[in-house]
Amino acid sequence: MFRSYPPQIVLEAVLNGLLTGAVYALVAFGLTLVYGVLHIINFAHGAMLTLAMFAVLVAHIGFGIDPYLAILPLTPLFFAFGYGLQRFVISPASRNDDGAILLVTLGLSIVLENLLLAIFRSDTRTLTLDYSFSVVDTGFALLSLPRVIGFGVALIVAAALWAILALTDTGKAIRAVAKEKLGASLVGIDVNHIYAVTFGLGAATLAVAACLLMPSFYVNPRVGNAFVLVAFTVVVLGGMGSIAGALVGGLVIGVVESLSGLYLGESLGQIGIFLIFILVLLFRPTGLFGAKA
Amino acid sequence: MSSGTFAAYRPILIAIAALAALPLAVPLLVGAGLFAGPNTFYNLMIFILIITLAAQGWNIAGGYGGQFSFGHAAFFGTGAYAQAVLQTRYGVNAWVALPLAMALGGLVGALIGLLAFRARLRGSYFALVTLAFAEVFRILANATPITGGAAGTLVPLRIGFGQMQFDAPAAFFYLALAFVAVVLILNRLLERSRFGAWLVAVRENEDAARALGVDTLTVKLKAITLSAAVTAVAGALYTQKFLYVDANIAYGAWISVEALLAPIVGGIGTVFGPLIGAVALIGLGEAAKTVIHAAFGSAVPGVDLVVYGLLLVVVIAFAPRGLIGLLRTRGGR
């Protein structure tokens, strides 16, 4: 089963892994942000990604908006959606209790997935755009243009999120709530508002991820599930709550998956991700960038 | 047995008796239009009891011990596969295979527990590592010949008591009920034992428990082993009921979710929580399907599940400590 590949193939596999990993990072940003601040695992994350991808589809088919341009309206729209969802549904229904949040987000994922099924039906759809098949010729490898764009925007989103958290007042409040909820509320920070803002930011990054995915991927009512598990591994690898960690974690997981796929086959190669995941948890549970628990 | 001891078990015995007597009420339920026929009832109840058992297993480590697992599929699947493979490949009798399936499930639980607890994983970290193990098992089971690989393992249909395959659906109902009943009693025993007290102490404050001299590692290991063994029995029963397993059925995320959903909805860390939760969740799902189907037809797929999801959120919003908490508050007033 193990065979040796010429260096060029290995190098290309690494490049593919980096491009895929950037998407993983994009999907993981929201998850890690929400985990870092609210300390919850959002089970509706995958369904929200699916929703965003259908939104891109509708924007393109219904309104003729290019997926990349759709970032402009969809990002604020999804921020508002995420904010509202946390503030008016998840928080009141769960009273911020861990077990209850788990169930509420699970319930929401069932609702979203099947609502999309009822509306759009079960067909797998794709967008065909002028640039869908465009490639960047690096001289030794042909890289898919949409995936290269996705990689670049993922870096920009990481930088933007980092800037929001580090430089703005809201960002400082988010970090304060993440560290010490009680203390933050004592100094006058509206914890519920900050929770909702964080959730909104998570949803907004999903909207960006959806816009970047659609030119080279497909959408059906269950598509988000494909990314959730891998996003969890990225979050753990990077350290829960760390944006930089999610970026590096995403890229690492992308490359690991790519190489283990190359040597073990795509199928068994999936084990590579989970073994890395288990090993990281067992030996360095705070992840690459996480603070000490 | 002193009167105090008996009092502690009385609700459990009443519940078991009520469940055992349920078949008597089947004609009424069918007459009232709740079930299309007696076997519709049995089939649903058998599935509910299998999920209850899986959830009861989860509840031992997750409910009493506070060790939230997202990967009980690893134990359910081991039980399911062991039950199928022992019979088809090694000619083991179904009744002999079942305790072996339970033991293998327990062993897997002990191993995962040993790795995870030695590394001091708690909370979400423990949850995610169990999830990863379940996925590793799923991928391996799909690729190795002993499990039948992707084709899965089919247990030959040979109806007979010796094969644990019954002609009368009521027989399987009572078999599943017997296991659920044993675990109900076991849970109460656990609650009243020193081990149970330690387990709860670990959940409430592990550091404090350790400071008081509790060997927390051993307590957690015992809990996860027992937890896994119970859930493995659920897997073995699934195999006997449906006579077919593949990697997605046995080690799929669906069962990890069912196993943790039922206790949380019913009442986490309580004797009856998993049972109440499983009845409510699966009952709700069926009811939504039947009502929506009757009212709107089945032309638009997914509507019943949308309703189910919404109801789930509503239930959680109004039952903070699970459905059992709701019952208790009402009863107390």
Next chain:
Amino acid sequence: MTAWNETTRRSLLKSGAAGAAILSAPGLVRAQAAPVKLGILQPVTGALAQDGEYGRLGAQLAIDDINKSGGIKSLGGAMIEMVFGDARSSPEAGSQEVEKMHAEGVSAIVGGFASPICLAASQAASRYDIAYAVDVGVSDQIVSRGLKNTFRFGPGFGAVTRAAIDNLVKLNDAAGKPARTVVLVHEDGLFGSGLAKLMNDRLSALGFQILETIPHPTPARDMSNVALRIRALNPDIVIPSSYYSEFVLLARTMQQQRIRPKGIYAVLNGAASNFRFVREFPDAANNVMDCNHWADPRKPKTAELRRQVEATGRFWLYNVPLNYSSVRLVADAIERSGSRDRIKIIEAMATSTFADHIMPYGPTKFENGQNTAAAPVNTQVQNGDIKVIFPDTFADAKAVFPVTG
């Protein structure tokens, strides 16, 4: 409704010679004979929702056609009433629906789609001697375990693989043996893995060299590395066997990476015989061959049904004709048995010689529940259409192989 109608109906019912009158007046028939209930089981929610939806569509169209042409004539023109059950993409939900269908008094059940659902559902139906017609479920375990009630109208995956291999050899021989090296790409579930195993066993003996067998999970997030390995190995033929989404990703990446083997020869592929794929990716789809279930293009009903499906904004997938034909097969058995009795329907199914279907099979002949007349066909996407290239008897196009340029 007029009073005249009421009286006529009653007197007709009483009259022993009603049969002849009923046949000549199908309008009256509807209210007379109680409908025959037919269970249609499909996964319309969950992972398999797409296939379930198209399966239900096919069954619905068949029931509509049968009812429009007078229902089951041997039962006094009884209409067929669909009792639909959503299998929710899981065996346990499938078997629960069978229990409900039994309680509702169905005479037979059609459907299941996925092999695990078919296994559980046919077993549950066997308890009540309900005839169960598998629509797709390609696992050969379904019909080999001795259930008397279980019939599969379409080919199992053993038969499909044999046909695929035979036709590949014919195709290659006819073109002067341009192809020798092969890469297999398959989904890692039941049919993909089983197929790869059979292919590996047999293709080498037939003079082909299998360079690599690449399994992939479903869903797969990225097929770039599969394309990369194909490019490095540079095989003459790529044999993919995957579900819709994964094949779309692969075909798209291969086009992007300018990988152009002499042929893409798919087997039981979710996309290569799907008009959505052909429409959305005309270039990537062009010249892709598939060995799969497919309706008989010679039969006029095929074109008519396809128009009907496309008029509702749906695509023409193999699930539609397979379910359409399976429902008609069951209706024919009920017609011949002249009974609602389940055992009699099973007996009628077992001796079926049903030929009025739209699959390219000829008269039905069941052996241990498997229709031995069933066979897959080879299709090829040619300039925006899906054409049949094998078997020669009813091919409507010549194979383009090897693909050049």
